[in-house]
Amino acid sequence: MLQIPTLRNLNNLYQRAVSLILPPTCISCQDVLAPTEPLGLCPTCWQTLPRWNLETTPTPRLPQHLDSFHAPFLYEGTARDLILQFKFADKPEFAPALASFLRPQLDALLIKCEKPLLIPVPLHPARLRKRLYNQAALLVQHLVKNAPAPQKTEKIPYNLTSALIKVVNTKPQGQKSAKARQKLPKLTFFAHELAVIDHDVIIIDDIYTTGSTLNAAAAQLKKAGAKSVHALTLAYTQPS
Numbered sequence: 001m002l003q004i005p006t007l008r009n010l011n012n013l014y015q016r017a018v019s020l021i022l023p024p025t026c027i028s029c030q031d032v033l034a035p036t037e038p039l040g041l042c043p044t045c046w047q048t049l050p051r052w053n054l055e056t057t058p059t060p061r062l063p064q065h066l067d068s069f070h071a072p073f074l075y076e077g078t079a080r081d082l083i084l085q086f087k088f089a090d091k092p093e094f095a096p097a098l099a100s101f102l103r104p105q106l107d108a109l110l111i112k113c114e115k116p117l118l119i120p121v122p123l124h125p126a127r128l129r130k131r132l133y134n135q136a137a138l139l140v141q142h143l144v145k146n147a148p149a150p151q152k153t154e155k156i157p158y159n160l161t162s163a164l165i166k167v168v169n170t171k172p173q174g175q176k177s178a179k180a181r182q183k184l185p186k187l188t189f190f191a192h193e194l195a196v197i198d199h200d201v202i203i204i205d206d207i208y209t210t211g212s213t214l215n216a217a218a219a220q221l222k223k224a225g226a227k228s229v230h231a232l233t234l235a236y237t238q239p240s
């Protein structure tokens, strides 16, 4: 069926066309990037990223079903700004740069996992229709696509859509109180046994707050036979 392009589609097309003609710019301050600069951020914005220091902010107590949790940043300043734009301001083009920040911690996890499987936290289909892309799935795609040579030849196993699906359309966690965030319906997610059995699953998401979303997903993954479940997100925010 022929679809009539919406204003949003046309605007996206325009943005993509412009980005092909103009030199790459910093995704945070929009300054033009030198060709030698790594994907996405200028050196000044790179410096302002709030890296998570485990000495000043210890790792939170893990929820029951998660085996480990990792994130490069705290959810504040430049990191918060980039994640909010990536998620809510129609900026899927941020994905390669944001995914690159997850690379060191992903590499460390891959060494530990015997049978890794990368999956994004899924969006409910109704939310996906509205947002048009799942930001966590874009991160997984770019982590796999831009993997360094040794991993590329072995291919990082991943599953974008069918291993874990969201069956209940819950409110975004950010819009709930800390207490409400901990109470997710038990069957928010469904995991497919065939896809996950005996795997060491690495779930990718943008933010970790109480860990209740990731824990609900991990519970179903383990019920379906996953050997271990690790969470890797862009940022950690301490629940208020």
Ligand SMILES: [Zn+2]
Residues within 6 Å of the ligand: 026, 027, 028, 029, 030, 031, 041, 042, 043, 044, 045, 046
């Ligand atoms: Zn910048």
